[in-house]
Amino acid sequence: MSTLDLSPVPGRGRLAWEAADAWVMCRRNLVQTWRVPELLVFATIQPVLFVLLFTYVFGGAINVGPGVEYVDYLMPGVFVQTVIFGSMMTGIGLATDKEAGLIDRFRALPMSRSALLTGRTLADLVRNAFIILIMLLVGLAVGFRFGNTTVPAALAGFGLMLLFAYAFSWLSAVIGMSVGSAEAAQSGGMIWIFPFVFASSSFAPVESMPGWLQAFAKHQPVTCTVDAVRALFLGGPVAGDLLAALAWCLGILVVAGPLAVRAYRRGTAH
Template structure:
């Protein structure tokens, strides 16, 4: 078959072409990231600063309980904070493509309607995985150590964080397809990310917060994910938090995914 032959290949159905189109978009974004390494550098510097600041500036003032080093308490929270902040890049990248007119061009092509969004979210998933590896090395350098756990539990913790990051990338995609530009996408992302991250157990125990805030902080998705990862990394009861976090991931994907595709199809963002 020639390069210009668009006749469907026998035995290759709609799902095959959806996956193929998404891979093309993902590959395009990865090449773009490789050509602009500053994107990875700047995305990595911020969480490193959080680790250094909270470990050496605020760590001595935060009591996380007897027998627990603050850096061990902190790193699972920083990991989750890093992937949530990394998910914001999905909306920013989509808004940038819209400003450049690329989204309109992609919308006119004979490709899967979800390919652009799926490709972008998969790209940011790969980027988040790389940043998590860097953050693990930084954590080990400042004294973080895994507790009474095993390799499978540690891998499950990283897998949970990647699933959580992927779900939040679709929330960011909704923002990116629904605002007027890159600056709006960045500001819109901050509005929902900051309360979730900082009003959680990422940096301090929920019990140290005011009573009216605890009701929100205890059950929101970032807290349940941080608590699950913390238990997987350090040891302790994990089943309830793990199940709740997975439920959040599924629920977020079930809502945000269709909303993002709908915004892309209708071109609601102007």
């Protein structure tokens, strides 16, 4: 069997060729999402339930410090929790396409090797941005308010969340390309997401946790990102947490991106 020529189209630079292919795949995934609005509805219901549950059931029992309303403390954690769970859809979507034989069809096309993965992660980034907007409206409805901050700082908080979501989408892509079914991709994602989300400062201060857990909780990527977003939204020292969150995001991208592309290419020989 001859090898397909996947070189760039004559007259078009490699970067332009890869970007065009990635846009085609991104548009394909966005169209799929809009045609199945239930995916957006179900992806939004879970974080809404978290907001209502923690605000009205547990909020009175959790002490987050003087002068801070629990809902203001909670929402940055819910935002980050929402996008990290949303990033799971990258792996699930890729595993679904793989199970249906679509990945093999895409491999047979004269397209950039990274286009499928880049397009999928970008489409999920757009979907996460839409869900964040919905969650912001929900938060405002239950009493969340930005504190002593500025518009650029608040926008930086949303930008950091989207970067975090994009990084974890690539980590999810590694799982999706390495397993054989959507169910396995979902289970594989849940195994590592739950410890990171719940052993973090998303819903309660790290200081309230057992000493043996605090060392992990203080320095893991979810806590660093939540604390940075919280400081950007409410005001307060942010440099250390912001730098740590950016380092985590870039580190994940540097490691997970090549691993996902390698997993995709490895299947080409099959």
